[in-house]
Amino acid sequence: MLLPVEDLVGQKIGDYHLKQLIGQGTLSAVYIAQGQGGEQQVMLTVFILPSDCKGAARERFMTRFMRQAGALRQLQHPYIVPTYDFGEALGYPYLVTPLIEGETVASFLKRKERCSPELMLALLRQIAEALDYAHNNDVIHGTLKSSNILLVRQGGPDGLYSVMVAGFGLAHMLEMNGIGQVAHQYPSLFSIAGTLLTNPIYIAPEVVLGGAFDARADVYALGILVFEMLCGHPPFTSTDPFELVQKHVEERIPSLQVVAPEISPALDIALQRALERDPALRLQSAGKLVSAFERVMNVMEEAARPPVQTPGTPLPMKIHLTLVNTLPPDDSSENVVAMPGITSSHIHKVSSSFPGNTLQLQSIPRAQSLPLGANTQAPASTIVIPEKGQSGPFPSTAWARESSPVQIIKPEPDLAAGTTSKQAALPKEQQPSSRPDMGRRRVVMAVNGTITAAVLAGGGFSLLKLVQNGTIQLPGIANASKPTNNPTAETAPVISRNKPAKNAALNFTDPLTHKESILLHLPDDKLVAYDRACTHEGVLVTYDPKTGKLVCPRHHAQFDPQRAGAVVKGPAQRPLKPIAIHVNGDGSITRGAS
Structure with a gap:
């Protein structure tokens, strides 16, 4: 029989003597430990498996734990909390990491409310470097959040912050997938203990819908973290964790300009590229987000400098701007200890099961696909x-x-x-x-x-x-000085410079009505466009390439884009509103007359 975690103090786990219990959650307990021979103190985390995780399920878990822990020990990077050792003792799997005292981004924001753009970028560079290094070594974080980012002062209390990222690999190590079952609409979100794997504030939409934790999910979490650093709070909040995860699927991330108008619109545009709900459209690496912010802030700094005028040089009376694309698309006190174990004090545990013990939970409507599209617009x-x-x-x-x-x-x-x-x-x-x-x-x-x-x-x-x-000339505005609701071929607002891939969709804002819309390249090579608002309650529909239908993620109404947006499945009663489009000789698609 396992000793209770409180009674492990004084015991020996591997080569380490447990000196003090400093934290405990549903999934883990954290101790200050000392190695043999009076070596430097370390932090030792034991993981608590549920009592019904036994037999073949436990074997599967331990195999995965050892494999993932071995990968973590191979990570050697100045901005990643290292894994010194791992194993199993007294019936508990464990990890050994350094004992690091320092402030976290979460505690910093409680003190300072927000980061300046300059401090945000300095921290972002280090976090992104750590993420890209881990991704290149096939390790995904999966639980990135402000309380996992340690801030350590270099050179005394007034020195620069150095970042250390904790918690790599824990999502994959502790997920229920592959070990047991959770009877829930979102089974991929749960740990072996029946708790949420990570804070729902940072979870990527595709993960909510059953997709894998991958590098792009980490980029999304990083984007949420940047939003939090700049604004002092995350974009979505709710006391109900499942309402929160649904927000990531169904709602657009608010614009920084709406939340914090003093922040430059250019920074908001850079950030939104990391927060695309479609992972294929999202920035594919953390480093690319850094590059975007660096370029924005460098130009802002240059533009803010007073001009240097050469004597005798005539100045142009009329100067204006165009845009030139230069890159391809592509809890706690002030001082806390970084604990790699996942705790779940804010999330109610749900019943999990291993084969033979499945409990059906209350049904929660699940979005079937990812509503993509434009982000919240700021004031004109x-x-x-x-x-x-x-x-x-x-x-x-x-x-x-x-x-x-x-x-x-x-x-x-x-x-x-x-x-x-x-x-x-x-x-x-x-x-x-x-x-x-x-x-x-x-x-x-x-x-x-x-x-x-x-x-x-x-x-x-x-x-x-x-x-x-x-x-x-702005995309979607045919003539800046003379707007028209009846565009001609020469003045028609551009919806897209290129066709979407076949059997794919592109979300856009209708330049005439300013409503959320969708452009479809159907399997028969036909191009059509529709207003995205479901005619039942106005929820934005998305395209399902498997069925070829437009689907409402909330009430699952379906519309057929091949038949003028006709209703295939209720509760909607009216078809989607079609949008007139025109395909030009150069392949661009423009808005047709209403």
Whole structure:
């Protein structure tokens, strides 16, 4: 019979004497331990298996535990908490890691509320380096969260923070999949003890729906962590963990601009690329998120510097911007101890079973597929566009899909240099002060009081480029100065520069109605588009390539895109609203007339 975890103090586990119990949860207990010969103190975590995990199920667990622990011990990286030893003793599997005292990102945010963008980027570089190293060695974190990120001061209390990431591999090591069963709509979310494997605040939508924990799920969790660092809180909160996981599937991550308007829109656009609900559209590595933020912040810093003017150099009277794509798409006190064991004090345990003991739980509606699409839009910004020049499209629709809507204002013809007719009509003392001249090599564009220096497009970063002539044309706005609801072939708003892959879909915002919409490339090579709002309760539908149907994730209504969006299965009674589109000779798809 196993000794209770409280009675293990004073016992020997492997080569280590347990000195003090410092933490305990449903899945694990953590001790301060000392090696033989009075070596440095370490942290030893024992894992608590449920009593009915025995026989073949226990053998399967121990085989997986030893394999995963062996992989963890091979990880040698300055930003990863190392695994010194592992094994089984007194009936408990165990891991040995260093005893590290330090603040976590979670406790830091409780003290400071949020991180500056500069501090966030400094921490992100280290966390991302650790993640990419582990991913390259076939180890997935799976439980990334703010309380797993240790902050250790280097060089004293005023030194720079160094990061150490704890908890690698525990999701795979402790998951119920492959060991036993949980009778639940989301069985892949549970541990061998019937508790949630990880904090639902950080869980990727595809994992909720039964997909595997992989590198892209870690990137999503990292994006949530960055959101939390910048805003001081995560994007979704709920006292019900299963309501929370459904939010990740059914709702879009709020824009940083909505939650924290003082944050640059460019940072929000960078972040949203890590938070795509479709893992195929998401940034595929943590390092790419770092690169996106670095490029944004470098350009913002450059744009904020005062221009250097060469004497005698004439300044252009009219300078404006275009976007040039430059990359391919692609609990606790102040001082705490990092505990690699998963605890579940905030999550109610559910009944688990090993073969022969399955308990049916209360049904919770499950989304059948992943609703993809645009993220929450921020309030409209304003850009002043010079009168002359020809419109030119952006290289990608991603920016229009993911950023704030922009209101285009075209000034009236100049009466004098830099003066509009409305200004000329004012008494001199009431006229707005003239703007300072802008240098030929840099320009500062004020957007709602925030400097917007760059944006991401198609997974890459778009630098601002100064040009002498031309106007900004936004995807989805055919003519900046003369919007129309009846676009012609020349002025039609662009939905996509390319067709989606066959039997695939692209979500977009209808440039005429500003509603969430979906473009489908059907198996018969036909292109169609529909309003995504389910006609039952307005929940956004998604395309299921297996059935070829548009499906409501909440009430499971189905619509046939081959038959004008006709209802195949209720409770919806009306078909989806079709959207007129036009396929152009260059392969681009534009919005047709209503």
